[in-house]
Amino acid sequence: MCVNKNFKFVEIKKENISLNIIFEDSEILIINKPSNFVVHLGYGNMSGTLLNALIFHFKNNSSLPRAGIVHRLDKNTSGLLVVAKTIFTYNYLVNLFKKREIIKEYDVIVIGRIKQSGSINYPIKRNIYRRTIMMIGSGGKKAITNYTVITRFRNYTYVRVQIKTGRMHQIRVHFSSISHPIFGDSTYSKGIKYNLLGYSEKTRKFLCKFSRPSLHSRMLRFIHPITNELQTWTASPPLDMVHLLTLLYCEDMV
Template identity: 45%
Template sequence: MSTSYEKIQLQAMVPQTLLGKRLDQALAEMFPDYSRSRIKDWILADQVSVDGQIVNKPREKLLGEELIEIDASIEVQERHSAQNIDLNIVYEDEHILVINKPTNLVVHPGAGNANGTILNALLNHVPDIGSVPRAGIVHRLDKDTTGLMVVAKTIPAQTHLVEKLQAREISREYEAVVYGNLIAGGSIDEPIGRHPTKRTNMAVVQSGKPALTHYRVKQKFRAHTHLRLKLASGRTHQIRVHMAHLRHPLVGDQAYGGRPRLPKAASDIMIETIRGFKRQALHAIQLELEHPITGEWMSFKAPLPDDFVNLLAVLKEDTALNPDDLV
């Protein structure tokens, strides 16, 4: 792995409005393109001077009108290679990129997936994105979940989007098909953490982090339900874990769904479709956010993929053939 660094040189006068503020707090307001945690790291690394003197104490109080100089660097790791992988681009400008992710595509390289990921594709499509942490990836989708993702092309854009995501000011809506009949919508407010025995899985555990999922019923079938869901937090596998916790796991979910469930008198096409749906029936259908630079409110939609559409058609036909079974 080779490592390079991008130089960051900033200079500004502390305004009187920040009189009495801590150094790290003041700099976060003066240089909003960079996160407070990054600025704190620079202070601790002796990369910030106040009136010509290095200050390495984030809690140092300011009097106003001091000259701040930052001479820092951002590590750019080049362990991942750029690869010519097609991206379904929904929107792009000089600051952000919104893509519609297909199934069977990993977002970030990891064990068993060193190449062929969205990150590799981003490095090819936007060569400068290597200087942005995580190649600008703000949030992830599981390998077999389809739909919308936003990517930051610059550090200022990423800083803003991460803050908005943490403040729950980016709206992410999904559609899913689950086993069983849900009569009405609701919310699932249960903490999620690492599964106590299956270390690659997540689970509802009281020691986990808070997680909140809202859902409503879009369409009821005789043995399945089509849902619209909205995340109020962003835990790993959140929708999949929460729906499994309700005993209504997603169709095709290999980790949380158990064996495929077939209704009585299922047709051959129904059996083939349910057993052959080898990924979780989950699609990130809508993404809404404030543009990190212009402040414009933006809304994006991605149509349901073909396999999801086919699944709904088969479930609709099955229900039509067995109307008396509809709850």
């Protein structure tokens, strides 16, 4: 498989990278992506990506646009994403995303106590000073994030999020905009620091070492392209987020 990069064709390496596939049929793959795993090729990431793995494990995907990848998760976001295995399904899924008919739900831990469930509706555009990140601003694309409070801890909140749009870094930017940045997200923290007062030494150490946004894609739901049945896939948060939630629950019970 080749890509045109700066008018030169670059051969993409096939790499035997293990994938956690939770569902597969003739049309789709549902993959549970770990954190610290890049989805698509980009500057500085021409190997070790999901795309490299797909063209190794699924020969036919080499002929599909983006090797069948129809949406992305950030490098350090864990959880579910769907990959097409045929050109028919690739076009079908792209159309579903455009029509916002794929439901995506996330588990998130944010800094601070959110009083109640709600919605964030601010346009998002590329940051005018740092082109690799995003910001709230006029002229941006419409972005809607709905969230439900699951648990309020002493200094943090566990929320479940559904996004109605799929803008780059949407959840991270939106929660930062309401002064509740995602725990572990140094990029959009806005200088808001963790409150460690009153926690045990064990918990303080874990909180300080947590080095990624605590953001997990827990659910995908859409109508299957062949069966026309509404299907739902879920994946529990990975061990680092489970450990974080367990510590916060235990601290609040003391």
